Amino acid sequence: MNRIAVTGLGVVSPHGDCPDGLFDALLQGRSAIAPVFPELARPAAAASVDFDASRWFTKLQLAGVDRVSQLAVAAAGLAMQAAGAAEVAAPERRGVYMGCGMGGAAALEAAYRGGSRVPPLTIPAFMPNAPAAHIAMRHQARGPVLTYSVACASSSVAIAEAAKALRSGEVDLAIAGGAESLIVPGVVLAWQAMQTLAGFAPGEAASCCRPFAADRSGFALGEGAACLVLEPMDKARARGATIHAELAGWGLSCDASHLTKPDAEGQRRAIAAALALAGLAPGDVGYCNAHGTATRVGDPIEREALAAVWGEHLDGLRVSSTKSMHGHLLGGAGALEAVITVLALRRRELPPNAFCREVDPACRLNLVTQGDADAPRLEAAISNSFAFGGTNSVLLFRRG
Numbered sequence: 461m462n463r464i465a466v467t468g469l470g471v472v473s474p475h476g477d478c479p480d481g482l483f484d485a486l487l488q489g490r491s492a493i494a495p496v497f498p499e500l501a502r503p504a505a506a507a508s509v510d511f512d513a514s515r516w517f518t519k520l521q522l523a524g525v526d527r528v529s530q531l532a533v534a535a536a537g538l539a540m541q542a543a544g545a546a547e548v549a550a551p552e553r554r555g556v557y558m559g560c561g562m563g564g565a566a567a568l569e570a571a572y573r574g575g576s577r578v579p580p581l582t583i584p585a586f587m588p589n590a591p592a593a594h595i596a597m598r599h600q601a602r603g604p605v606l607t608y609s610v611a612c613a614s615s616s617v618a619i620a621e622a623a624k625a626l627r628s629g630e631v632d633l634a635i636a637g638g639a640e641s642l643i644v645p646g647v648v649l650a651w652q653a654m655q656t657l658a659g660f661a662p663g664e665a666a667s668c669c670r671p672f673a674a675d676r677s678g679f680a681l682g683e684g685a686a687c688l689v690l691e692p693m694d695k696a697r698a699r700g701a702t703i704h705a706e707l708a709g710w711g712l713s714c715d716a717s718h719l720t721k722p723d724a725e726g727q728r729r730a731i732a733a734a735l736a737l738a739g740l741a742p743g744d745v746g747y748c749n750a751h752g753t754a755t756r757v758g759d760p761i762e763r764e765a766l767a768a769v770w771g772e773h774l775d776g777l778r779v780s781s782t783k784s785m786h787g788h789l790l791g792g793a794g795a796l797e798a799v800i801t802v803l804a805l806r807r808r809e810l811p812p813n814a815f816c817r818e819v820d821p822a823c824r825l826n827l828v829t830q831g832d833a834d835a836p837r838l839e840a841a842i843s844n845s846f847a848f849g850g851t852n853s854v855l856l857f858r859r860g
Contacts, residue, residue, distance in 0.1 A: 462627045464707040465696040465860060468543025468689030469799050470535040470637075474507035474682055474786050477538060482786075483803045486811035489830050491666040491785045493680045497645050502652055505665035506643045507682035507787030524581025525594065526564030528685075532591030532639035533598055535685035539635065540599060543689035543701060549632035554601040556592045557622035559614030559638030561791025562647070563588035569644040591639045591685070603631045609791065612751070613847035614638055615686070616794025616855055620710035622690050632695065637687030637795035651681065656755055669788075671752035671781035672759050672823040673816040679753045682787020686795035688802070693860075703860030705802045708840070709738030715850030722758055722846055727765035730852035731842065735769070738856045740840055742770045745777065745856070747810055747828075747841040749801045752781020753788060760822040762844065778835065780813035780828040794845035798855050801843040805859050809833040 471477055474492030475485040485492075492507040509531065513522060516534050536556075540546060564586030571582045584590060589607035596605040604625060608618045615638020622636035651657050658678040660668035670676045688707075696703060711733030715726035735742060751762055767774050782800055789796055804810055813827040838859075845853045 470539030611847035614791035616845035639685035709856035
């Protein structure tokens with residue numbers, strides 16, 4: 461059975477576009493969440509990306525390219541460059557597998573707010589598969605170019621599907637990840653209406669997202685893109701590529717019970733499936749980058765799912781949700797958090813579960829605290845993504 465190597469990492473995140481720089485910021489507990497849109501009736505906060513599109517596009521190329529596609533192209537380019545994969549695999553044997561939950565929000569917002577003049581390229585700008593298509597054109601990927609729109613699990617599902625294609629021999633190289641850019645007033649208002657965004661007092665926006673904390677009140681939106689270059693392990697080693705980690709397992713399930721309320725049994729099945737595919741026992745996995753959205757309903761359910769798998773050994777699993785610092789990228793969350801999980805494995809350091817001063821008793825876990833990063837024996841880790849619609853996706857990485 462083909463093993464899957466992670467040979468390239470690319471990020472365009474609220475903490476910058478250097479994977480190790482991003483990880484260092486997280487280790488230091490630095491939040492990128494800040495107030496946005498002061499004109500709104502209720503305070504809002506989000507983690508935005510400082511992005512210079514001219515590094516990746518000419519002015520002419522930018523016509524009809526939404527910000528979400530710009531971020532995706534940059535992340536994929538950085539991942540391919542890091543992997544040294546420009547000449548790897550024939551174009552027909554390259555695939556692109558991207559997650560995008562809601563498409564080009566900026567283009568759609570501009571169309572609605574533009575009065576009688578709607579830009580003629582609005583449709584190709586906001587369609588959810590635009591990021592994958594732009595990546596394919598940049599890297600001459602003429603194999604499968606697919607987009608997965610599965611809410612918060614979108615990019616985690618995309619990475620799993622890329623691994624399946626590599627394992628079956630359908631492609632020889634995959635660019636897999638996700639992108640989301642929804643920091644526009646209309647989207648923020650919609651999430652506020654659902655009462656899922658964190659509230660905060662003046663001056664406290666940076667620490668408003670507190671996963672698993674007794675005083676948590678919700679998440680903050682984030683934007684960005686992240687991509688992994690995946691290859692068969694034997695071919696990656698043969699060309700002397702750097703192996704950041706092995707994507708050893710993945711698990712997909714659906715709650716099939718409620719559109720927005722998570723279910724512990726569905727999550728448990730996805731975690732168990734990832735472990736089974738990797739041939740690992742729960743005790744072999746030392747870290748979980750949790751879905752951890754800091755919602756009142758979601759966090760205890762995730763704890764219940766982890767407890768159902770780890771049982772009496774739950775305290776041996778270190779857990780943190782990095783959404784506390786980079787925000788919730790929705791369709792792009794799984795990819796960014798997968799990169800963070802790979803870096804945790806490679807560096808054997810764990811990012812903290814920031815801003816959690818008092819743990820909710822219903823969320824009792826072995827949470828990583830600030831300054832307690834060292835994990836010298838870490839060999840395997842999981843990244844959880846649990847979505848509206850009931851889809852659960854878990855990725856399991858092992859040291860390469």
